[in-house]
Amino acid sequence: MSRRPYIRKVQRTWWLGHRRYVVYMLRELTSLFVGLYCAVLTVGLIRLAQGAAAWSAFLDALSSPASVALQLVCLAFAVFHSVTWFALTPKAMVLTLRGAPVPAKAIVGAHYGVWAAVSLIVLIAAGA
Amino acid sequence: MELGPRDRLSQAFWHEQRKGRTIKTPYGDVVHLDIRHLGEKKINERLPMVRELAHTYAGVDPVHAPIPVRPVVHYTMGGIHTDNHTATLLPGLYAAGECACVSINGANRLGSNSLTELLVFGARAGRNAAAFARANPAGPMSGVQAGAEAVQAGVRELFVREDGTETVAGLRKAMHDAIENGAGIYRTENSLQETCCTLEKLRRRYRKVQLHDRSNVFNTDLIQVLELGAMLQVAEAIAQSAARRKESRGSHQRLDHPERDDTNYLKHSLATYRRAEPPVVSYQDVTITRSPPAKRVYGGAAA
Amino acid sequence: MSENVTLEVLRYRPESDSEPQFQRYSVPFHDDWVVLDALNYIKDHLDSTLSFRWSCHMAICGSCGMMINGEPRLACHAFLRDYRDAVIRIEPLDHFPIERDLVTVMDGFMDKLASVKPYLITNGKTPPQAVENLQTPLQLMAFKQYTLCINCMLCYAACPQCGLDESFVGPAALALAHRYNLDSRDHGQAQRADVVASNEGIWECTFAGACSEVCPKQVDPAAAIQQTKISASLDWFKARLMPGAQ
Numbered sequence: 218m219s220r221r222p223y224i225r226k227v228q229r230t231w232w233l234g235h236r237r238y239v240v241y242m243l244r245e246l247t248s249l250f251v252g253l254y255c256a257v258l259t260v261g262l263i264r265l266a267q268g269a270a271a272w273s274a275f276l277d278a279l280s281s282p283a284s285v286a287l288q289l290v291c292l293a294f295a296v297f298h299s300v301t302w303f304a305l306t307p308k309a310m311v312l313t314l315r316g317a318p319v320p321a322k323a324i325v326g327a328h329y330g331v332w333a334a335v336s337l338i339v340l341i342a343a344g345a
Numbered sequence: 346m347e348l349g350p351r352d353r354l355s356q357a358f359w360h361e362q363r364k365g366r367t368i369k370t371p372y373g374d375v376v377h378l379d380i381r382h383l384g385e386k387k388i389n390e391r392l393p394m395v396r397e398l399a400h401t402y403a404g405v406d407p408v409h410a411p412i413p414v415r416p417v418v419h420y421t422m423g424g425i426h427t428d429n430h431t432a433t434l435l436p437g438l439y440a441a442g443e444c445a446c447v448s449i450n451g452a453n454r455l456g457s458n459s460l461t462e463l464l465v466f467g468a469r470a471g472r473n474a475a476a477f478a479r480a481n482p483a484g485p486m487s488g489v490q491a492g493a494e495a496v497q498a499g500v501r502e503l504f505v506r507e508d509g510t511e512t513v514a515g516l517r518k519a520m521h522d523a524i525e526n527g528a529g530i531y532r533t534e535n536s537l538q539e540t541c542c543t544l545e546k547l548r549r550r551y552r553k554v555q556l557h558d559r560s561n562v563f564n565t566d567l568i569q570v571l572e573l574g575a576m577l578q579v580a581e582a583i584a585q586s587a588a589r590r591k592e593s594r595g596s597h598q599r600l601d602h603p604e605r606d607d608t609n610y611l612k613h614s615l616a617t618y619r620r621a622e623p624p625v626v627s628y629q630d631v632t633i634t635r636s637p638p639a640k641r642v643y644g645g646a647a648a
Numbered sequence: 649m650s651e652n653v654t655l656e657v658l659r660y661r662p663e664s665d666s667e668p669q670f671q672r673y674s675v676p677f678h679d680d681w682v683v684l685d686a687l688n689y690i691k692d693h694l695d696s697t698l699s700f701r702w703s704c705h706m707a708i709c710g711s712c713g714m715m716i717n718g719e720p721r722l723a724c725h726a727f728l729r730d731y732r733d734a735v736i737r738i739e740p741l742d743h744f745p746i747e748r749d750l751v752t753v754m755d756g757f758m759d760k761l762a763s764v765k766p767y768l769i770t771n772g773k774t775p776p777q778a779v780e781n782l783q784t785p786l787q788l789m790a791f792k793q794y795t796l797c798i799n800c801m802l803c804y805a806a807c808p809q810c811g812l813d814e815s816f817v818g819p820a821a822l823a824l825a826h827r828y829n830l831d832s833r834d835h836g837q838a839q840r841a842d843v844v845a846s847n848e849g850i851w852e853c854t855f856a857g858a859c860s861e862v863c864p865k866q867v868d869p870a871a872a873i874q875q876t877k878i879s880a881s882l883d884w885f886k887a888r889l890m891p892g893a894q
Contacts, residue, residue: 219562219662220562220662220747221662222745222746222747222753223660223662223667223745223746224745224746225668225742227811227812231808231811234718235719237856237857237858237861238808238858245854305855305857308857308860308868308870308874309874309875309878310878311875394708398706401707401725402680512692512696514692514693557695557696558697558699560661560663560664560697561663562661562663562747562748563747563748563749563751565691565699565700566691566696566697566699569691569696
């Protein structure tokens with residue numbers, strides 16, 4: 218008996234083989250851009266603490282065409298992150314109401330609802 | 346009849362087929378199983394797998410359309426003779442489940458008993474085998490070795506045989522046809538004799554089966570050749586026993602002997618292997634403890 | 649409608665092949681044939697040396713999992729008529745060593761199943777010996793979908809983490825653990841945590857979700873794992889905030 222199991226190596230490009238894996242990798246990539254924007258906000262807080270001049274310089278830097286482009290990219294990834302995150306929540310949350318399972322659409326819908334409400338509050342506060 | 350046991354259903358199908366009331370399909374004659382009256386909710390609750398199978402493999406949704414069905418071979422009744430402790434005639438060999446015959450099923454098998462039988466007697470077999478092993482420490486290997494080498498030599502011969510003229514698929518199909526046609530739902534003296542004859546020929550042809558895969562790792566060609574040899578033996582045991590049983594009992598139904606004959610045949614058929622001959626058939630009385638044999642009736646007739 | 653269909657099958661004979669290679673077979677096309685029928689046709693009429701696992705031919709035994717045009721499928725569940733390509737590519741399931749042709753080495757998978765203690769663990773108190781374990785339909789519903797796993801390993805072939813880290817306990821084993829943790833008759837969640845809530849267990853999962861997509865029985869192992877992440881985290885906090893509590 219001469220068993221000699223063959224091990225197939227996983228290629229670096231494994232994720233290009235199927236749409237579901239490309240989407241998955243993009244979803245994972247969103248963390249990079251979300252993290253990047255968090256860094257930008259942190260720098261902003263520091264500049265704010267350093268006084269009006271520093272703060273203006275920070276806002277100017279953010280308005281350059283390259284900055285705006287980057288922020289749009291970050292926005293796109295952040296939205297993609299949120300949309301995919303919300304879509305997955307019903308899997309992790311098994312809720313029952315009076316014995317019957319709460320439908321997935323309700324759970325996802327509630328997330329969008331809270332997101333909209335919080336966004337509204339932030340926009341109003343920012344405008345005020 | 347819809348809730349009747351499968352052998353009775355198969356027999357009813359056979360009669361309907363004779364009357365020309367079955368429907369022709371590419372895979373044989375069928376009748377229609379209609380469960381539409383149960384409704385979608387009940388079907389999803391109680392019969393989800395039936396719905397899925399009918400849809401996937403027959404392209405039919407049982408909620409809206411009847412399912413085409415026909416009798417098929419599903420289970421082997423009878424088997425290796427054991428006592429109530431699953432011990433066979435060979436000391437130290439235990440058998441349980443579909444391969445064995447305790448017998449708790451008589452000439453038939455009640456639906457769903459196969460799984461429970463396996464659980465109960467499987468556990469018994471395991472315990473008894475362990476007890477036997479503990480009580481009988483390993484003896485000299487020479488006898489065992491010789492036996493093993495003989496079997497191994499037979500297998501190795503397959504690996505060097507170059508002049509085989511038969512294929513596994515060809516012999517298997519011939520065996521299927523012989524046993525299903527001659528020892529099927531209804532049997533006659535002629536059909537059984539013809540089947541016995543054919544199986545004897547197939548047993549001889551099997552000696553010329555050609556093994557193509559000569560490798561040693563996961564060789565399923567070899568497994569199929571060995572399994573075919575075993576199937577031919579089982580088929581012969583079934584056909585020879587059925588030919589000698591001149592009565593109808595349980596799932597063994599004969600058109601030429603339609604009634605049960607307890608005077609002559611209230612016995613188990615025992616088929617004993619002989620290397621180059623058909624198995625020899627002997628009999629063992631049925632052990633009756635609590636329920637005497639009676640007429641088998643269902644539904645209104647039982648009231 | 650073509651009369652024949654070509655199957656390109658990955659062969660591997662460890663005693664004679666240094667590595668796997670494809671072999672082509674031409675089989676007749678039938679509208680209701682599945683890939684398994686084509687493979688059995690090859691074995692019966694063209695090449696009996698082709699080895700593959702199969703049994704029930706009705707998607708319940710889980711034996712015939714293989715890669716069909718790059719997707720983990722049950723060969724008995726994949727119809728020839730759905731592959732209108734000229735050639736159907738058949739390979740053994742990804743992420744497992746190849747034993748021979750389309751047969752993979754399953755030992756690691758079997759060990760992982762056993763490692764999650766897939767049996768009812770009692771707490772020694774309920775129920776009393778003389779009475780059966782009672783369970784309401786509602787209690788059964790809580791874990792029923794996780795009992796449907798047929799151990800076909802398609803989820804392991806689809807899971808990127810299984811490809812990148814062979815020590816990952818994997819979707820089916822973790823879904824199986826979840827099945828017992830949710831069972832009202834079971835009291836073994838803590839005992840399973842060593843394996844389940846470990847780095848090789850649920851925490852290796854990045855919720856790609858491919859496992860649930862390919863599962864032929866809609867077991868949804870991804871859901872099982874995410875739910876276990878929540879319960880394991882809660883258990884972790886409980887153990888630190890209320891030591892000694894069950």
